[in-house]
Amino acid sequence: GESVGLHLPTLSVQEGDNSIINCAYSNSASDYFIWYKQESGKGPQFIIDIRSNMDKRQGQRVTVLLNKTVKHLSLQIAATQPGDSAVYFCAEIGGYNFNKFYFGSGTKLNVKP
Amino acid sequence: NAGVTQTPKFQVLKTGQSMTLQCAQDMNHNSMYWYRQDPGMGLRLIYYSASEGTTDKGEVPNGYNVSRLNKREFSLRLESAAPSQTSVYFCASSELQGYGYTFGSGTRLTVV
Secondary structure, three states, X not given: OOOEXXXXXXXXXXXXXXXXXXXXXXXXXXXXXEEEEXXXXXXXXXXXXXXXXXXEEEOOOEEEEEEOOOOEEEEEEOOOOHHHOEEXXXXXXOOOOOOOEEEOOOEEEXXXX | OOOEEEEOOEEEEOOOOOEXXXXXXXXXXXXXXXXXXXXXXXXXXXXXXXXXXXXXXXXXXXXXXXXXXXXXXXXXXXXXXXXXXXXXXEEEEEOOOOOOOEEOXXXXXXXX
16 A cells, blocks of 8 residues: 655754755655645644645755655755754645545654854 | 535544545536545555435445535545544545545544
8 A cells, every 4th residue: 555654753953054854655656746834732833735747846944855766855954043843744645536635644853053 | 715624633433433524616626525534554545435415435435434425525424433433534625536635634533
């Protein structure tokens, strides 16, 4: 079946450094991916998305990279700030069912001052 | 602009009790979803409603029922709560199927 996983459950970075959060997916038919940020006690918040016809997409301080060859997704956060401390999830549309996103278990990002 | 509103925020139930979790969105979205979030397991889809008048099972529907009351509201009911249903429940909505969600702030449910 489909699976979405993260390489590192916890990532600690120094304030001002760049952060890279990784995600692997198994369904080669998935064609839409989203990164969410979840702060403690809150619901997930949309950060950025990418479709499979793209390799890279940039937002404000964030960049998502998609490598379809190895089924790998990454989120890069530039100049990480304390407010970036949260759990980050990647999600994929589950193949042919466009109603179902599959979520990874998340990576916790700790930003040290 | 409220987005997705969930009530209650916290609830403690005894095993066997029933309750309904409420969700309402004010963005005129067509699709609505219920997820549960457990430690180390990510978000799992319970039920979804692709459009008003339709509901379908997700990954973990057992023990739950849903009602799409109108375009704005989508409720989740636990008929006979079990400790295994202790979790954080999130409602979400999207304008179109297969696009990014807007999530509510969650309901933390404990079944004792």
